Amino acid sequence: MSQSVATKELAKKIINNEKTLILDVRNTDEFDNWKIEGENVEVINEPYFNLLDSVDPVVDKLDKDQEIIAVCAKGGSSEMIADMMEEAGFSQVYNLEGGMKAWSEHLEPVKIGDLSDGGALYQFVRLGKGCLSYFIESDGEAAVVDANRMIDVYEDFAKERGVQIKYTIDTHLHADHISGGRMLAEKTGGTYYLPEKDATEVTFDFAGLEEGKDITVGRTSIQVQPLYSPGHTIGSTSLIVDDQYLLTGDILFVRSIGRPDLAGKAEDWVGDLRNTLYSRYKELSDNLVVLPAHYSFAEELGKGGSVSARLGDLYQRNAGLQVEDENEFRKMVTENLPPQPNAYEDIRKTNMGKITPEVEEQKEMETGPNRCAVEG
Template sequence: MSNIKLDPAVVARRIEEDDAADIFVLDVRNEDDYEEWRIDESTNVPIYDELLEYDYSTLEDHLDELPKDAEIAVVCVAGVTSARAAEFLREHGFDAQSIDGGMNGWGRVHRQYDLEDADGAEGVVQIVRPGTGCVSYLVHDGEAAVVVDPSQYVDQYLNAAAERDLEIVGVADTHAHADHVSGARRLAGELDVPYYLHGDDAGDLENVSELADGETIPVGGRELDAIHTPGHTPGSVSFRFGDALLSGDTLFLRSVGRPDLEDGAEEAVRTAASQLFDSLERLTDLEDDVVVLPGHFSDESVRPLATELGDLREETTNELLSYVADGDEEAFVETIVESLADEPANYNEIKQINWGKEQPGGDVEALELGPNNCAAN
């Protein structure tokens, strides 16, 4: 069987850029898997089990629904059944390729955006994982750089720094993550630079430079200022870098961080939600022209993910933030308690790794695949 593979990073770029109309993503996984986690604008024909048995009858029934004038990128779980489907489609005259690694490969894609054109965000590179909704950052001044919230794929940050002739002098996490395995300790260890994390989220970790509210991380001639913003976790911080606010999982563009992943008991959630409300009040007291750079996104298509705080206050897409603007803590807490979604997949095991209580095993990449579900609603 010939297997023409399509780089998932190329798919991500083409979906985002102007030639998106020239690519058609066909997902052949089962419907439940597709509904849980999928590539935006993809089309599902649930024939995964049939393809395992080399049964192409249902796919053949759908041929009239597929475009002849676009490249078809077929995706499955790991790239095996999608390769079978792509070959069948090519035999029937379609320009079809299989996405290399399937959704597993999609989850590893990272996209870089320099924010030089965003007023107030000079010296910030945003690194987005479109398949998982995770966002990390490379902040820099002169030849020095600090990485914030890196994924476990540390080469992405080493390469981003090398491309810009930067030396990474520190690595930081805004909090102990529950949705993805942090690469911060590994990256800091490989480079022999400090790893920064608030003490309340440090767990059993060793060799941590513990941050407290108001402390700074040097970045060339500038500083990354730590603002303690508990609620999502006890040790959550946001970082201010000039007029850029790296808000971690405290403030997103359309929601806020969920406060139930440390303790899901209702009283604990209410307490953490009240802390989160106070943290958001503190952040929303900042100037209107501060650029909010979140640690996650859901279905926002704008790139880079950046909105001035003043605009974010005025928009109606962030219901929970509107309660903060109105000073309505009761409505904020009740809305969070009533609208929490499913927890991130494997979040307890991921947190144990990020706290240093467990060592990552051979399935560490698979642990974080799927929707991040870190938003409160």
């Protein structure tokens, strides 16, 4: 029987830039929509049905002695194919436990840097979905920003670090993934922050995330300074942490900029988006390190698996920040848009508290890549 590999082991390989070969046995349309990616990852797609009688279709494409990780939607079909390949003489075939469903949920913590007075900032990279969340700690307290729904990961991390989660913060009302912010705050007795302009339809209590109202983590000088930065949503609010880091939510990414259409308001919000990117952020220090809530391309993963860039550098190289003509910019962000995220309307309703889907349904709703950026 073939061996298996856990999502954690695969994540380490990708983050460490190890050569990785994936045999994805899902249907081609599913594969084309969403796949495992990484700078040193090679992926071969051969649908399961083509391999049921024999693994001959892949024999000529693969070396029998190389390490191969077989992947399917949930781990069952790929396990069967991995067994067949082993019988055919392949010596190092591993099945990815839980398949793409499990891969979509894996969160990998990466340390971004130290903060004043002994604090630290961590980025949680959701490799299978491109979501990025943050853990700010200082003096026994922590704040979690843009949490995913797998909140036990943050709880376990806080326990390991010996800190209490006091605050959870969403930079905006998310449309591509279900937020864990409110649930995490409820479980830890913390305060949940959400921008009020994004919360006009929410059904629960929250604290307003507002510019001018700093959030202090611990007894140190780590100030989380909200900066109103509309455009992706009308309430989008960035965070300046410790005068070093700019958490941009879904407004500015390393390789692209946020899309303004996920609440059906592209024409209304494009002006806000331009003002945030071309005026408000321009007034900030070039040395701030931009930490977005998502990434779209494997090349955005830096050393150690983190996703970040200096603000001044992005003004030099991010194509979304180079469009001087306002009409051209408007055209770019209203016409050059990828398909909308899977089930994004239901995800928004879930994040408003209007509907409460079962866990399995939530997993299905989140299947597929994030699509919060204008295509670069």
